[in-house]
Amino acid sequence: MTEQNRVVRLARRPVGLVSNDDFTIADEPIPEPGEGEFRVRIACISLDPAMRGWMNAGKSYAPPVSIGGIMRAFAAGEVEVSNHPLFKPGDKVTGLFGAQKYAISDGQGALVVDTDKAPLERWIGGFGMPGTTAYFGLIDIGRPKKGETVVVSAAAGAVGSMVGQIAKIQGARAVGIAGGPEKCRVVTEEYGFDACVDYKAGNLGGELAAACPDGIDVYFENVGGEILDTVLPLMNTFGRIPLCGLISAYSASEPLPGPKNLRSVLVNRLTVRGFVIFDFADRYEEAATALAMWAGEGRLKFREDVREGGIDAFPETLRLLYTGGNVGKLVLKV
Numbered sequence: 001m002t003e004q005n006r007v008v009r010l011a012r013r014p015v016g017l018v019s020n021d022d023f024t025i026a027d028e029p030i031p032e033p034g035e036g037e038f039r040v041r042i043a044c045i046s047l048d049p050a051m052r053g054w055m056n057a058g059k060s061y062a063p064p065v066s067i068g069g070i071m072r073a074f075a076a077g078e079v080e081v082s083n084h085p086l087f088k089p090g091d092k093v094t095g096l097f098g099a100q101k102y103a104i105s106d107g108q109g110a111l112v113v114d115t116d117k118a119p120l121e122r123w124i125g126g127f128g129m130p131g132t133t134a135y136f137g138l139i140d141i142g143r144p145k146k147g148e149t150v151v152v153s154a155a156a157g158a159v160g161s162m163v164g165q166i167a168k169i170q171g172a173r174a175v176g177i178a179g180g181p182e183k184c185r186v187v188t189e190e191y192g193f194d195a196c197v198d199y200k201a202g203n204l205g206g207e208l209a210a211a212c213p214d215g216i217d218v219y220f221e222n223v224g225g226e227i228l229d230t231v232l233p234l235m236n237t238f239g240r241i242p243l244c245g246l247i248s249a250y251s252a253s254e255p256l257p258g259p260k261n262l263r264s265v266l267v268n269r270l271t272v273r274g275f276v277i278f279d280f281a282d283r284y285e286e287a288a289t290a291l292a293m294w295a296g297e298g299r300l301k302f303r304e305d306v307r308e309g310g311i312d313a314f315p316e317t318l319r320l321l322y323t324g325g326n327v328g329k330l331v332l333k334v
């Protein structure tokens with residue numbers, strides 16, 4: 001039997017947590033590259049919380065994936081066939097190639113990466129979009145100063161783990177918030193945060209106040225909801241909140257109540273700024289250089305949570321992000 005492409009397409013707009021029925025997964029002919037294009041054989045697909053938003057209709061920073069369209073996904077693999085002057089067969093590449101086994105690219109947003117320097121998974125993780133997000137969100141928007149306290153939610157995950165480590169490199173104190181004792185152990189022992197609070201243990205407010213005796217100067221927000229409500233009253237005057245993500249709300253089927261403690265933004269003169277990593281596209285090189293340097297100096301630890309199961313495991317692997325089933329950058333081998 002000749003080999004086929006295997007493709008995840010969006011079957012319908014999900015309600016609540018993503019389900020297998022939101023997708024169709026089927027064999028299709030392997031596509032041929034046209035002039036100025038190349039074909040990549042994908043080795044691993046990045047699972048990102050934003051995927052849930054991309055599946056919704058309505059206004060966002062990126063157009064929704066159309067019903068019947070290939071599910072949008074960052075991925076990494078090897079160029080097989082190329083009619084593109086800048087990409088040659090054998091190159092290892094990353095890009096928005098979609099949730100499938102073989103993709104055609106015109107090179108836009110695709111990058112050749114060096115797998116002698118880091119494994120392919122890391123180029124869609126710590127050295128890729130999540131690491132770059134942590135870098136710009138913290139350095140540009142959080143602007144931590146030496147001795148300040150930086151708190152980050154979803155601290156054991158792809159973005160959060162990098163935020164705390166970069167905060168330490170900047171001379172700040174890093175405190176994580178994560179779900180469960182094992183994740184908190186990883187955050188302090190493996191990533192080197194000063195403290196980590198398990199929000200599932202039932203006393204986030206008390207434990208966070210104890211872990212941040214000088215208050216919180218920067219809160220890097222990945223989660224929203226009750227965690228944001230608990231953090232807001234602990235913020236210091238002129239604190240900064242880079243609003244990176246609100247994962248606790250992504251699977252909600254109806255609008256959720258807004259923050260209860262917005263008064264803290266007023267009385268503490270906080271700066272809350274939402275951002276999307278694509279805003280920093282003209283400065284990716286700066287993040288790449290800094291992250292590579294810190295990693296070379298042994299100051300950054302990476303953890304990829306690589307799942308087996310191929311393309312067909314895409315829906316169940318994606319769900320792990322919204323149920324807290326991943327520790328570190330979630331990647332599906334295909």
Ligand SMILES: NC(=O)c1ccc[n+]([C@@H]2O[C@H](COP(=O)([O-])OP(=O)(O)OC[C@H]3O[C@@H](n4cnc5c(N)ncnc54)[C@H](OP(=O)(O)O)[C@@H]3O)[C@@H](O)[C@H]2O)c1
Pocket residue numbers: 047048049050129130133154155156157158159160177178179180183222223227243244245246247248249275276277278320321322323324325326327328329330
């Ligand atoms: N603005 C941007 O450009 C940009 C770019 C990349 C990512 N992001 C955002 O950054 C955040 C983290 O992304 P990531 O890729 O690093 O994912 P991740 O942290 O590796 O994985 C998601 C984690 O979120 C936590 N979580 C899920 N539901 C939760 C809930 N209801 N309450 C509290 N925690 C919950 C879980 O950890 P626990 O077990 O600890 O709960 C889960 O493991 C997301 O909000 C994402 O949308 C934004």
